[in-house]
Amino acid sequence: MNQLLEVDNLKINLETQSGTVQAVRGVSLKLAPKQILAVVGESGSGKSMTVKGILKLLPKTGGIVGGKILFEGKDITDYSVKQMRSINGSEMSMIFQDPMTSLNPTMTIGKQISEVLREHTKMNAKQRRARAVELLNLVGISYPEKRYSQYPHQLSGGMRQRVVIAIALACNPKVLIADEPTTALDVTIQAQILDLMRSLQEKFGTAIILITHNLGVVANIAQNVSVMYGGMIVESGTVEEIFYDAKHPYTLGLLASIPNVDEKDKELNIIPGTPPDLIDPPKGCPFSSRCPRAMEVCHQYAPEKTMVSGTHWLSCWLMDPRADKQHGGDRA
Amino acid sequence: MNRYILKRLVYLAVTLLVITTLTFFLMHSLPGTPFDEDKISRLSAAQQQQIYASYGLDKPLYIQFFRYLTNMFKGDFGTSTLYLGMPVSRIVLNRILPSALIGFQAVLFGVVIGLVLGIIAAYRHNTSMDYMTMIISVLGISIPNFVVAALLQYFLGFKLGWFPVAYWESYANSILPSLALSFGVIAQIARFIRTEMLSVLQQDYILMAQSKGLSPAKILVKHALRNSILPVVTILGSIVVNLLTGSLAVESIYSVPGIGSLFVDTIKANDYSTILGLTVFYSAFYVVVILIIDILYCLIDPRIRLASAKE
Numbered sequence: 001m002n003q004l005l006e007v008d009n010l011k012i013n014l015e016t017q018s019g020t021v022q023a024v025r026g027v028s029l030k031l032a033p034k035q036i037l038a039v040v041g042e043s044g045s046g047k048s049m050t051v052k053g054i055l056k057l058l059p060k061t062g063g064i065v066g067g068k069i070l071f072e073g074k075d076i077t078d079y080s081v082k083q084m085r086s087i088n089g090s091e092m093s094m095i096f097q098d099p100m101t102s103l104n105p106t107m108t109i110g111k112q113i114s115e116v117l118r119e120h121t122k123m124n125a126k127q128r129r130a131r132a133v134e135l136l137n138l139v140g141i142s143y144p145e146k147r148y149s150q151y152p153h154q155l156s157g158g159m160r161q162r163v164v165i166a167i168a169l170a171c172n173p174k175v176l177i178a179d180e181p182t183t184a185l186d187v188t189i190q191a192q193i194l195d196l197m198r199s200l201q202e203k204f205g206t207a208i209i210l211i212t213h214n215l216g217v218v219a220n221i222a223q224n225v226s227v228m229y230g231g232m233i234v235e236s237g238t239v240e241e242i243f244y245d246a247k248h249p250y251t252l253g254l255l256a257s258i259p260n261v262d263e264k265d266k267e268l269n270i271i272p273g274t275p276p277d278l279i280d281p282p283k284g285c286p287f288s289s290r291c292p293r294a295m296e297v298c299h300q301y302a303p304e305k306t307m308v309s310g311t312h313w314l315s316c317w318l319m320d321p322r323a324d325k326q327h328g329g330d331r332a
Numbered sequence: 333m334n335r336y337i338l339k340r341l342v343y344l345a346v347t348l349l350v351i352t353t354l355t356f357f358l359m360h361s362l363p364g365t366p367f368d369e370d371k372i373s374r375l376s377a378a379q380q381q382q383i384y385a386s387y388g389l390d391k392p393l394y395i396q397f398f399r400y401l402t403n404m405f406k407g408d409f410g411t412s413t414l415y416l417g418m419p420v421s422r423i424v425l426n427r428i429l430p431s432a433l434i435g436f437q438a439v440l441f442g443v444v445i446g447l448v449l450g451i452i453a454a455y456r457h458n459t460s461m462d463y464m465t466m467i468i469s470v471l472g473i474s475i476p477n478f479v480v481a482a483l484l485q486y487f488l489g490f491k492l493g494w495f496p497v498a499y500w501e502s503y504a505n506s507i508l509p510s511l512a513l514s515f516g517v518i519a520q521i522a523r524f525i526r527t528e529m530l531s532v533l534q535q536d537y538i539l540m541a542q543s544k545g546l547s548p549a550k551i552l553v554k555h556a557l558r559n560s561i562l563p564v565v566t567i568l569g570s571i572v573v574n575l576l577t578g579s580l581a582v583e584s585i586y587s588v589p590g591i592g593s594l595f596v597d598t599i600k601a602n603d604y605s606t607i608l609g610l611t612v613f614y615s616a617f618y619v620v621v622i623l624i625i626d627i628l629y630c631l632i633d634p635r636i637r638l639a640s641a642k643e
Contacts (some may be wrong), residue, residue, distance in 0.1 A: 056544055081542075089545035096543075099534040106558045106633055115554075116544040151634040167544070 004207050005031040010067035012053045019279040021047040025231035034205040038218040041228030042272050048209045051177045056084040090120035093168040095178040099160035103152040110148035113167050120171045147176040158189035177209045227251045230276045230286025237312030248314045250287045344619045351615045364412035366602045410605030420609035431578035431590035437510035438575050439519035442517025450525030472519025481512035498587040509586045528560035569625045573618050
C-alpha cells in the first residue's frame, strides 16, 4: 500500500547534563492514508520524541542523528524548522497531552483557531471566523459563537481538548498526531474524546498516530499497533495480531497488566523493574533486564527483526529457532 | 469594571486624606519655623506676630489643619514661604515638567530597550547575546545612576560635544539625563522579562504554536510576550513613579530645575505648604499609577478578575 508517512530507522539524541540520551534508537513506522496507528509504550520509551522528531518540534538540545522520514514520498528528514512550517498545522498537526497547558491562557479560543487558518489558508477574517465556529461545532462544543470569544480558563478540561482538536483539524491535515490526548482527562471524558477522534477520522479520513501508554485505549480505535520500549519498536502488527497473537514478552506483560473488571479482588499485574537507562543503553535487547524469559544471548546481542506475518513482526531472541523452548520461546 | 474604578477612586481619596494628615502633623512637629531664625528674632514681638498671622501660623494647629484641608478641596495649596508669594501649585507644576519629561523618556527608552534585550536573551538562551544582556543588566542595577550620569556628561557632553552638558534650555538638554536614568530601567526590565520568558518558552502552548507552523517572531510576540509581561508591569509601577517624580542626584548633576531638588530645598527651609503640596502630589500620582497597573493586569491576563467584576 502507498504509505502516507514512513519513518525508517529514526534515531534521536538528546544532550543532557549527565550525557547524551539516545531517546530514539532506530524506530520504523508506516502510516497509510486514513489509518489509525497506535504507538504504545511506557513513559520514557521514546514515543513522544519520535513524533516530535517527525514534526521538528524537538527541544533545542535534541536532534535527529539517523534514519529517514518520508511524507507522501518526500524526504523531510533534513527539513529545517522553517521548511516544516508549511507542513506543520496544515498537512500534519498535533494534539498534545495536557489541554490545561496546551492553550495560550491570554488568547481567546477563536483567535487560537483562526490563527492557524490565517497561517495556512487565504481566508479573510470573516471566513476564518465562520470556519472557527464551524470547527467548534464539529468537535461538539455547545454555544460555539459564545465560546469563540472566551478564554481557555472559562472551559473545562474536556472542552479544551476539543478546542485543541479543532485547531489541529482546522486545515484538514492528512496526518494527525495525538500525543496521549486523553491521559490528563477524567476517565469518562477520555471515552468522549476518543469517540470524537474516531468519528472525525471516519468523516474526514485523516490518518492518525495515536500515542498512548494505555493498551486498553488502543483496542477500540486503532487498526495497527506498534509497541515501543527503550527507544525501539519491539513488536508491531494489526490490532488483532497484537491483542490475540502477541509474541514479545513486553507486549504480553503490557496486555497482562490491563486491569480486568471481573477480577476486582485480584492484585494488578505489573512488569517488575524499571526501563533501561538510555544514556548508556544495554547492548542487547532493551527489555532483557526485566524479561521473565531472558536468555544469555538477550543481554549481549540485540535481536533481529522477525516477521510473523506480512504485517506482524517483532524483535526478540525467543523467535530464533535456536532459542531454548523450555523458556517458553514458542508457546504454540 | 466602572464600579471597581469608582471604588478605587474613593479609596484613593481616603488614602490621600490620611497621607495629608500625617504629613501635616509630622511636619509641624519638626523644630523651627519657615522663617530665618536670625532675621526674625531681630523683629519686635508685634512684627513677628504680624508675619505669623499673615501666613495663618498664629492659630492653633488643628485650625490650621482644617483651613488647609478646606483650601485644598478648593484647589488652593497655599503659597510658598521659600519662593515668596508663589502659589504652591504653580511651583510644583513648573518644576514637575522637566522631571516628568526626563522620567518619561527614560521609562520609554528603558522599557523598549529592556524588553528587546530581555526577549533576545531568553530566545537565544545560553548564547553570547544572553550573557551580554545579563552583564549589562548586572551593571545597570549595580552602578548608581549618578555615576552613569557623570560618565555620560563627560564623554558624550564634554568630550564629544554631542549634547549640552547641563542646564535646561532646549529639548536637547533632556537627552543625557534621560539616558542616564534609563540604564537602571533597561537592566531591571531585561532581567525580569528574560526570566519570565524563559519559563514561558517551556510551556506547552509554545510547542502547540510551533506545531501550528507559526513563525518564531509570531510565537514570540503573540504567544510568549503577553504571557511573560505581567511581572514587568508590576515593577513598572514603581519605576514610573520614581522616575517621573524626579531624581535628585541626576537633576543636580545636569542642573535641571526638577522636582527632586525642590523637595530637598523646601524641607530644609520648613516651607510647610510646598512640602504638603508636593507630598499630596506624589501620593496622588502613586495611587493613580497603582490603579492603572491593576487595570492593566486585567487587560493583559484575562484570568485575573477585578474584585467587584464577578458576574
